[in-house]
Amino acid sequence: MRHDLPNPGWGPLSALPGNPLMWVLILSEMLVFTAFFALYAGQRALDPALFNESQHQLDPVLGGLNTLVLLTSGLFVAFAVEAISAKRIQRSRQWLGAAILLGLLFCLIKVFEYTSKFAAGITPETNVFLVFTMV
Amino acid sequence: MRALPGTRRLLITWGVLMALTLVSMVSARLDQTTDWQVLPLWSAAMIMMATGFKAHCVLMVYLNLRAATPAWKGVFIALTLLTLTLIAAGYLAGRFHLVG
Structure with a gap:
């Protein structure tokens, strides 16, 4: 086990700074949002007129x-x-x-x-x- | 392990992030209150680049990812770029009617 790492004993997460569980949360959030934006991009490509029109409601x-x-x-x-x-x-x-x-x-x-x-x-x-x- | 970013670096990053957010808001043509149009390509490209840079700043400085190994930095940067690419693809496909 390398003890010069920020979190020795955490496997691949041991090289990340701070609490490793926080990085699990951050990575999970990023994956969820990537999937979310993939869905958004697909829907937008199917109906760009609706998305352009609806933007002004924000x-x-x-x-x-x-x-x-x-x-x-x-x-x-x-x-x-x-x-x-x-x-x-x-x-x-x-x-x-x-x-x-x-x-x-x-x-x-x-x-x-x-x-x-x-x-x-x-x-x-x-x-x-x-x-x-x-x- | 590299130390925490420090107050000065955090403040500079915060200033850059705030400025880029304001640029994005202006680039999104907030002045057009009565005649809304499709966001032009240059405007969308500027927002995407600003967003990518902002995500990079948040990861590296706010979350101190710069102290991690190059492999982990690559994972997070790749995921950010993938997300931005998906958004750009959706925008371009809709703009040039490549789907449906």
């Missing part, structure tokens, strides 16, 4: 805003990891707390977005494009 400003929120919450979690590695436990908790608050903001934006969509009669059942984007 709110790109709110979608972009939520991306900015996620990028910032990710930064805060990375700061929390930096802090805990320097034994600054209280500071790490503060960064994680800030990331959780941004997670709540993400949910609030989603609720606002979906509420306005539902009020306008737009639901995931409207068409296949909205199944992909809303579910």
